[in-house]
Amino acid sequence: MIPLSVLDQSPVISGYSARQAIEATLALARQAEALGYRRYWLAEHHAIAAIGDPCPEVLLARMGAETKTMRIGSGGVLLPYYSAFKVAEVFRMLEALYPGRIDLGIGRAPGGDARTARAVGGGRFPDAERFLHQVWELVGYLDGTLPEDHPDHGVRVQPEGPGAPEVWLLGSSDYSGALAAQLGLRFAFAHFISARGGDAVMRAYRAQFQPSPREPKPHALLCCFVICAASDAEAERHARVMDLRRLEMALRLENPVPTLAQAEALANTADEREYMRSQRARTVVGDPQRCKARLLELAAQYAAEELMIVTITGDYASRARSYELLADAWARQ
Secondary structure (H helix, E strand, O other): OOOOOEEEOOEOOOOOOOOHHHHHHHHHHHHHHHOOEEEEEEOOOOOOEEEOOOHHHHHHHHHHHOOOOEEOOOEEHHHHHHHHHHHHHHHHHHHHHHOOOOOEEEEOOOOOOOOOHHOOOOOOOOEEEEHHHHHHHHHHHHHHOOOOOOOOOOOOOOOOOOOOOEEOOOOOOHHHHHHHHOOOOEEEOOOOOOOOOOHHHHHHHHOOOOOOOOOOOOOEEEEEEEEEEEHHHHHHHHHHHHHHHHHHHOOOOOOOOHHHHHHHHHOHHHHHHHHHHHHHHHHHEEHHHHHHHHHHHHHHHOOOEEEEEEOOOOOHHHHHHHHHHHHHHHHHH
16 A cells, blocks of 8 residues: 655644644644654745744654654755755754654745745845755755865765765646656655646656666655545535635635634635635545545556645644544555
C-alpha cells in the first residue's frame, strides 16, 4: 500500500489561540506517528489569521523530541526569502538532532501578501528569479559539492556529519516539477492547491528526470486535502468549514478558520455557493472507504509513490479523527 503522510498548516480555529493551534499540531504529530504515517511536514505562512506557523524549522526542533521514528520536515521553507547557506545550516542541525528523519521541502511562493513578503525579506521582495540557483547552491552546501570556482567552495557547513536531509521541491505548477527533474531531486505536487493538470506535471517530471548523486531515479509525492468521517453525510458537514474558508480567502477576508456552527449558520448567495462548489475538486470528502478509493485513484492517475494528507475542519477533535479513520482504512488491505 502506498504510504500516507501528513501536511500540517497549524490551523487557528475561531475561538482558539495560535498557541493552542501549535499544541494541536504537536498532539497530532504524536498521534500520526502512532497511526503509522510516514512523514509529518509543517508549512510556512506569514501574517495569515487562519494559520499559526511562520517558522517550521523552529517547531520541527520541538516535534523531533515529541516523536521517535516518523520523518519530519518542512512543507516547505520559502527559500527565496533566505540565505541558502543559512537554510543548509539549520537543516544540518536538525539532521544532527534527529539523524535519518529530516526532510527539507522547498517552496518559492510568497506565503503571504506583498507587504508581508517585503517585511519577511528584510525590506526587499523575494527574488524568485534566482530560485534555481538557490536550490542548486543549497544542495551544494548540504552535500559539500560546490564546484571549485564557486566563491563559497570549501566553506564549512555545520554541524558536520555523514547524513543530510532529503530534499524535496514543492509545487502546484510545471515550474517546480521541471526544476526537480533538472536537478535530480524529489518532487511533491500540491493537488490541494491545483486539482487540474498536475498529472501531466508529474508525468513530465518522470520523463525529464536527470539522475543525480542524491536521487538515481524520480520520486513523486501527491498532497491532497481530505476530510474523512464515519459517514459520507458527516464528512460533508465538516467540509462546509473549508468551503467557507476558501470563499473567505477569495474575498480576502482575514479570519481564523470558521467553526462548523459558523459555517452552517451562514446564508450564502447563489454566486457564493457556486464558487464553493467549483473548489470541491481540490478536496476528497467521504467515509473511510470512499476516501481511500478516491486517494488510490489519484495516486494511480498521478503515478505517485506517496500520498500526503492535509485536513482542516472546524475543531481539532474532528481533524484528528479524520486522520485516524483514514489510517484505519489504509491498514485494511
